[in-house]
Amino acid sequence: MEALLDRLKTRFGVFDFEQKKTYQSFCSVDKLSLVSLVTYLKATEGFKVLVLISVVDWIEDGKFQITYLLNNPELKTDIGIRTFISRDNEEMESIHDLWEHAPTFQREIREMYGINFPGSPRVDESFLLEGWDDIPPMRREFDTKKYSEDTFFPRPGRKTNDPAEYMKQKLYPDEK
Amino acid sequence: MKNKLNILNWKPDRSSFPDMGEDGKPVISLDSEKFIKVWQGPNHPGITGNMSLELTISGDEVVESKTHVGYLHRGFEKLFERRRYIQCFPTCIRMCVPEPDTNEYNLARGVEELDGIEVPEMANWLRMIVLEMARLQVLLRMVPGQAGTMGLGLGVQWGMYYRELILDRMEELTGARIYHMYILPGGVRGLLPDGFKQRLEENLVKIEGFLKDIDKLILHNAVFKKRAIGIGHIPKDWVDQYGIVGPVARAAGYQRDVRKDYPYLYYDQIDFDYNIEHDSDMFARFLVRRKDLETTLDILRQIMAKMPDKGEIRAETPNVLHWKIPKGETYVRCESSRGEYGFYMVADGSEFPRRINLRGPSYTHAIAVLEKLLVNANISDVSAIMLSLATCPPEIER
């Protein structure tokens, strides 16, 4: 793992290297070097399996983190590659030509986060949702509870009391 | 088997119909009236969940297929964002309906890994028992179900009964039939009831008898063989390219089993082997699952022999009502009956998870692989191929 990291550092400038488990580590890389790094890992280092592509929304930093988790089935090691893209310019290079199932991930991300992957097959088709006209639901600013209450109106007639507040009303209502 | 080779080499004769383009692929135009578009689903096709296939067929052959999912989309990953870690558990188990325990286990393990909690030994053994029982329960549906998709419903009916026996044990141990909610971060929710091992052993003996019946009814069934051998053949080089996992990869000759590759719990203390087949067709996958069933029975017996009788069932954890997990990320995986089942978890130091992303086997099996695999398949084999890939839509859609 250490040797691999050195190679990656010099060639692609990865940073924030973290090894959590003996067989799993994470590192970050610049958005522009991502595809070449992934291609290199697949072709040369034996990370032949794409486990997943996942997005984390760091709304407070104005960034999306895209994680590509690759697996080397021979050495039985995982490497997670994080890359950060700006929330204002949500576009990422597609890796659909490297793995056959990558388009599925990208299609879901496009729908759930609104991140575009130009060139990825069927990326603009709706995937899980049908007729969705709100902001992409997995973005942090989308409030699912509010949306649900507005759209699907829960059954009325329920009322709850906070024990402390209720005891106050009952036992010492005069105090502010 | 002589015939088998012939079948493997058999290709449909497309010399006259449909029209072939210059690139050697059929020209698919609905206006040519040589094709019909058939939608399969979203009603359950067989025993998988709601999902629809948009099939373009020519005669009874599929020339193009598209998977449409989203009928079971509940937005789990969004819901997790507003639930505390403990509250994620009742929610997460519903991500995969037939085998909920892998969800519980993965999430619990992720939380434990991120927060550095040691689980007591007894709890780990109990987790293994539940995970293996869950696998057994699913395979008892899936193995005869493979024949069920071809119209042989008897095996399914039998399998359902034996599955019920395991569900009874589940109910006894965990307090529920389907959504067990047994594994929580730090441990499990109860010791084995009195006499549990004995009752489970009785059930295992019955199931062993059932396996013999399955062999007679399905494995040595001329019709099943005819329809399964050579159908749904996955080339070996697809496995890494498509991210194929579990029994499907094992049926293609790859040694892929999370229990052995990345040992978790006490699987390294258990003696079992990869169940490998090489033909990579529907029949090979059936054989792998059929062997998996036997392996599971064997593992369950080993667990019962090795596990201690008493012990702590839960480690001390922070107050679950405001449990903050330190910032970090991890990917945890375990072997479900359908293959590698993983959770990618990101914690941001608050009481709520930042992101929990499920990567189930069906995510690639049911979309990328299935769409390719159905081309040239006979329309009557569609649901059989779907099941042989262990399609489970709820885990795609979440």
Place this chain on the structure above:
Amino acid sequence: MMIKDILSPFSAWKKVFDKPVVIKDPINDRPGADRYRGFHKNDIETCIGCGTCEDICENEAIDMIPVEGIETKDGDSGLRPSIDYGRCCWCALCVDICTTTSLTLSNAYNWVEEDPEAYRFTPGVDEKPWQNEEKGWKKPEGNYEFYSLNRVSMEHLHPEERSDSFVEMVKGYSKEQAEKEADRCVECGICTATCPAHMGIPEYIKAIRNDDLEEGLRILYDTNPLPEICGRICTHKCETVCSVGHRGDPISIRWLKRYIADQNPSEKYKQILESESLKKNGKKVAIIGSGPAGLSAAYYLALLGYECTIYEKLSQAGGMMRYGIPEYRLPYDQIDKDINYILSLGVKIVYDTTIGKDIMLEQLEKDNDAVFAGTGLHLGRSTRIDGSDHKDVYQSIEMLRKITQGEEVHVAEKIVVIGGGNVAMDITRSLARLQIQKYGKVQIITTSLETEDIMPADVEEVVESREEGATVMPGWAPQHIEIVDGKIKGLHVAQCLSLFDETGNFNPQCNLENTRFFEGDMVVESIGQGMDLSYLSEDIKEQLEMGPRGRIQVNDVFQTSLPWLFLGGDIIQGPDVIHGIANGHIAARGIDRLLSGE
């Protein structure tokens, strides 16, 4: 294909003669397993309505609703969980976290309705067929807890280290300890109503968890201007009702309060509490006594812009907190920390001034817009048994004051203390320290009417007294003091059978045949204190309306029948610090209402 492949499927025919596995009447023949998670049951007598089940429910399936026949009282909110089966998912997390284990699940699972509105019920209240079902899900046995039941132990000085000095014996929590202890809180808020000052207990505990101690201090000062003092010596009634205490140790709320106060340096108080520039409204209030009630009233009046002057009889502020509580429990510099902050807000103190002697109450009334008196209980009460008028029979309250002031007190080799309250323990432990300093060993017997289980003193006080060498003998009624040659020989006691008669009046009954003799050279009486109202002139006394038990009648804002005179603290309620603080706060509000003419 072989012939075997064609024939073997037909072996299924042999099943024709098997016994069918069909269950005849599945609806009635199949009860849930012993542990099955079916419908909810609740033991409403045990339930305290803490709402923890509501907090943990991820589906918001539980509502806390008032139930007829359940009174809201200390430690019981009077609410009971009502469950919406349009939300429930039968995960039983509510059962596992229930603080009293009253909520359980039965193993019944069969409920079919045509009306969706019917799926709401209050278990234990609404009649349901399964409510007496024995089987079902209960909280798993063994070490299975969702929150820790064990209090984070507070570091104490060892009895050997502490028993000869007046150094503070409780060390206080470290950051890790405090956060771990704060983590145990389930945020039910039951304690808030029981605290006389209604402090925002769950809120400041949350501030500790979030490591935001400045916010914590702000919450403390909302209702309590003496957190350092309260954090050490409060009678912590909150902890007696703590819902976590139903199965384990209650949260040590008092120590957590102390932690917040300790961690905030006094020079930052003004900045944290945003009290740097208070506007004056030009009105004046006189306060008699600088005890908790007086200080609390002064603080809140000062915040409202009143000019407050405290008149104190002794030479230092603090009242009973300084003169009644030994230093090892409450160091003087901590008293000063709290008091100095209040004084820094512009509150003036006039020391060594006795009302009624140096200055008359009528004069105060003329000079000020209102008067608040929190004069406390400073007169010792005597047992009035034979021999109690001997010169070597002392009053604990006077002795404690002398010890505080650094005066020499008489310490005999063998001492008997009469009393079972905290003051008795204070004097016992103070005298024990002095005995060690003087004689090198402790020979002190503390006896009380009350038996161990109903002793008013805090359990830890009793335990620590014993650790320090004192003998605590509860359940004995003093009969007479034996005096030989003008010297005390000891105390005769008889076994105490009961304290109250049927009508509830104090009337101890003794078994005179079971007697004991406690040897001692001096006797200290510590059976309670009385109030000294000598500062009230006869004229004023006549105008005041009196209430039961010789106390002066006040209304809900502690206003007497003389509109300008407010009374509070031990003379009205208590005796303890927190009541004094609460009274002072409410009285301050009352005075504000009176003077601002609302």
Place this chain on the structure above:
Amino acid sequence: MAEEKENITGMHDDKFLAPENKKRIVIGPEGEEIHVDPLQDYFCTERPQTSEPRNKTVEKFLNWARAESLWVLGFGTGCGSIEIPPLLSPRFDAYRFGVAMRATPRQSSVIIISGYLAVKTLKRAIRSYEQMQNPKFVIALGSCTINGGMYWDSYNTINRLDHYLPVDVYVAGCMPRPEAILSGFNKLKERIRAGRAEGANEYITNLDWYKANQKKIIKDWNMPDYNW
């Protein structure tokens, strides 16, 4: 061979309408123009009618017959469908109570909404329900159909089924066990025999209300109002 002219002005410009459902003009073999509006042409445009009960005795007999042969549409919409196969397997054997599964809505009289309904599935469930023959009944399983259940705050699942389909019987549980589903069927039988199971008529009577509710959440409404 028909030819299509595209982008004719004044056509349906609903962005959600699938291409095959859009109004268009087709040129016939002899050059004549045929106006095609699939939503109008392929479905019955007439508003459905309620079916009035016949005379009392006949109706009583019919209700008995209806109650004893409940044919269920094999459409599991949610988690609950995991407990339907056991219901029909040897142990519980629902066939002996007259409950049988059917593959198409045209043959079925009962639809089981087995749990949560994603909006996408709701659309299919409505279509399936509307294609069923009268009288038809709805059984709702689990908390999700009553008040949202587990997914009460999800952006993609409905909270109250009774706003979209007329429900006859609710079964509590998450998921209801096969035994509980059987008692659900028993309750439904009772209701049918008593002549109270008028869901189909109710749906038609309040069609406008149901349609308004459905259209509110199905944003890509691209089907006729009544599918038959």
